[in-house]
Amino acid sequence: MWLFKQTVGLFRPYWGRLLIVLLLSALGGAFATVPPILLGKLVDQVLPLQLTDMIGWLVAAVFFAFLGKVLFESLQEFVQVKIGLDIITDMQLLAFRKLHRAPMSMFATTSRGDILFRLTHDVEAIQNLNSTVIPRFLQQLLGAIAAFVAVIAIFWPAAVVMVVVFAIYLGPSFLLGRKVRKLSAVQRDMLADMYAHLQESIESFRLVRSFVTEDREYETQAKKAEAWRKFAINAALISKVNWRLGNMMQIITPGVVMLVGGYAVWNGELSVGSLVACIGFIPAMFMPIRSLAENALMIQQAIPALYRIYEYFDLPEEQAEGLPAVGEVRGDLTMENIWFTYPGTEEPVLRGVSLSMAAGQHIGIVGASGGGKSTLIQLLLGLYTADQGQVAVDGKDLNTHDRNSFRQQVGVVSQETFLLNSTLRQNLLYSRPDATQEQLDAAVEASGLTELIDGLEEGYETIVGERGLKLSGGQRQRVALARAILRRPPVLIFDEATSSLDGETEERVQGALEQLMPGRTTITIAHRLVTVRDADEILVLDHGVVAERGTHEELLKLQGHYYRLYMAQYSELEKEGVV
Numbered sequence: 001m002w003l004f005k006q007t008v009g010l011f012r013p014y015w016g017r018l019l020i021v022l023l024l025s026a027l028g029g030a031f032a033t034v035p036p037i038l039l040g041k042l043v044d045q046v047l048p049l050q051l052t053d054m055i056g057w058l059v060a061a062v063f064f065a066f067l068g069k070v071l072f073e074s075l076q077e078f079v080q081v082k083i084g085l086d087i088i089t090d091m092q093l094l095a096f097r098k099l100h101r102a103p104m105s106m107f108a109t110t111s112r113g114d115i116l117f118r119l120t121h122d123v124e125a126i127q128n129l130n131s132t133v134i135p136r137f138l139q140q141l142l143g144a145i146a147a148f149v150a151v152i153a154i155f156w157p158a159a160v161v162m163v164v165v166f167a168i169y170l171g172p173s174f175l176l177g178r179k180v181r182k183l184s185a186v187q188r189d190m191l192a193d194m195y196a197h198l199q200e201s202i203e204s205f206r207l208v209r210s211f212v213t214e215d216r217e218y219e220t221q222a223k224k225a226e227a228w229r230k231f232a233i234n235a236a237l238i239s240k241v242n243w244r245l246g247n248m249m250q251i252i253t254p255g256v257v258m259l260v261g262g263y264a265v266w267n268g269e270l271s272v273g274s275l276v277a278c279i280g281f282i283p284a285m286f287m288p289i290r291s292l293a294e295n296a297l298m299i300q301q302a303i304p305a306l307y308r309i310y311e312y313f314d315l316p317e318e319q320a321e322g323l324p325a326v327g328e329v330r331g332d333l334t335m336e337n338i339w340f341t342y343p344g345t346e347e348p349v350l351r352g353v354s355l356s357m358a359a360g361q362h363i364g365i366v367g368a369s370g371g372g373k374s375t376l377i378q379l380l381l382g383l384y385t386a387d388q389g390q391v392a393v394d395g396k397d398l399n400t401h402d403r404n405s406f407r408q409q410v411g412v413v414s415q416e417t418f419l420l421n422s423t424l425r426q427n428l429l430y431s432r433p434d435a436t437q438e439q440l441d442a443a444v445e446a447s448g449l450t451e452l453i454d455g456l457e458e459g460y461e462t463i464v465g466e467r468g469l470k471l472s473g474g475q476r477q478r479v480a481l482a483r484a485i486l487r488r489p490p491v492l493i494f495d496e497a498t499s500s501l502d503g504e505t506e507e508r509v510q511g512a513l514e515q516l517m518p519g520r521t522t523i524t525i526a527h528r529l530v531t532v533r534d535a536d537e538i539l540v541l542d543h544g545v546v547a548e549r550g551t552h553e554e555l556l557k558l559q560g561h562y563y564r565l566y567m568a569q570y571s572e573l574e575k576e577g578v579v
């Protein structure tokens with residue numbers, strides 16, 4: 001029912017064109033009934049009465065009837081294939097859109113391979129069905145209905161016989177179909193799982209090579225492939241049995257009709273020509289059933305594929321539609337008594353954290369690894385929703401405002417920088433596509449990338465990313481920094497922004513960051529305490545709670561967590577001449 005409702009929803013915008021399709025199919029079906037009727041006339045009247053000059057007319061009429069059938073059916077197929085392609089595109093785009101609106105937890109709990117499989121292979125399975133089977137099935141169905149009506153009109157007992165034979169066939173065929181559908185659903189999930197492993201294995205080829213786990217990877221893939229093969233063979237076998245059953249019925253039916261019809265002819269209740277016409281209608285009546293049986297596997301595979309795509313239509317959205325925007329952000333940020341547990345886990349990662357920053361302030365967040373620093377930022381950005389507590393921007397609750405309107409005004413430089421497989425220019429302009437060349441050059445200069453770009457033959461137009469120039473960790477971070485600089489946002493977040501830079505570059509980049517900070521609310525997460533020494537306030541996050549807070553001097557005086565962290569790093573800093 002759910003499947004039906006979703007499908008009807010997709011077809012709704014095309015109802016006008018669907019009506020045309022139905023009309024064209026009906027016309028095609030009507031033309032298809034003409035030849036058997038004319039055949040009956042030939043047997044009953046033309047041949048016995050030797051109306052030789054009628055034969056030419058009959059042949060011409062049969063020819064035109066076929067021509068009409070082909071013409072209307074071709075038109076119907078064309079319109080229907082077009083609707084099909086429109087719907088498939090709508091479906092793919094809707095799933096894609098939903099995916100990008102889904103909560104972050106969706107990406108944490110679903111493998112990328114599975115997502116890709118749904119949006120490519122599952123769509124393709126439906127596409128295969130859509131472009132061939134469905135348009136023809138509709139023609140065949142309407143042709144069968146037309147034939148059935150004609151048989152009732154000519155000799156209704158033959159129609160009853162046909163219905164009985166169909167009914168006998170439909171029972172086992174339905175059961176077999178259900179079995180194939182179940183097998184196909186499991187098979188589809190298996191295929192997606194195989195695909196996910198394949199993708200992960202290729203993406204982690206460095207890991208595989210360095211730990212020499214090629215054989216283990218192969219074994220995993222082979223096991224998945226073997227399990228899938230077994231299911232696929234079973235599904236194919238059952239589907240073939242179903243098809244043969246259909247074939248058998250097509251042989252039995254004319255026999256039974258001849259028997260019943262022959263008896264009626266014997267009794268003078270039916271003419272020979274009418275019997276010939278009835279038998280002539282049998283192939284058309286069987287067409288849709290044969291077609292269903294022949295394409296059972298393709299159909300049964302498309303149904304789970306449809307389910308898998310429709311599941312994305314029902315994904316929960318990160319936030320409700322139509323929430324008011326936060327407007328131009330000044331930069332007062334508050335987080336009040338935030339509690340948060342990652343979906344699917346038990347232990348809270350944040351336990352009653354509060355944070356308050358006036359516009360333009362600089363806050364540092366430090367603490368042991370796993371203490372919840374990055375999680376706090378994700379909540380501030382509204383990427384996750386707190387179980388308890390409130391996040392507010394300029395006094396506006398983020399739960400009741402459009403989070404995107406806030407995120408658009410935040411520059412984030414984090415530990416990981418994602419690069420598009422595109423030119424350096426496009427990567428840099430990702431945060432602000434309309435920036436001028438001067439603004440771009442200035443951001444590149446401030447983030448210490450000028451040297452790199454000047455040294456490249458194609459400069460800004462050099463392709464980077466997966467199939468282009470590979471950038472080092474430090475260079476990637478500088479690209480992220482340049483993106484943030486270009487955006488000139490009122491709120492800046494640096495999550496270990498300088499962690500993969502060497503000492504000298506770090507100093508330069510740090511300088512650039514500091515130039516960027518005045519007037520902007522800034523949060524810096526850092527392991528190296530020297531990075532946050534000048535912050536207005538420093539929070540020490542430990543096991544999800546704020547263990548200490550204050551300025552650098554205040555925290556040193558406390559002689560607690562911060563002091564111990566500082567002392568542990570002190571000798572290092574001394575070596576580097578920072579203290």
Ligand SMILES: Nc1ncnc2c1ncn2[C@@H]1O[C@H](COP(=O)(O)OP(=O)(O)OP(=O)(O)O)[C@@H](O)[C@H]1O
Binds near residue numbers: 368370372373375
């Ligand atoms: N998507 C997730 N699902 C479940 N648990 C997670 C997820 N992301 C992080 N965690 C857990 O939440 C805790 C806090 O992680 P978080 O990344 O916020 O720490 P952090 O202080 O930023 O650490 P680091 O300094 O190493 O970056 C960790 O115990 C981590 O295992």
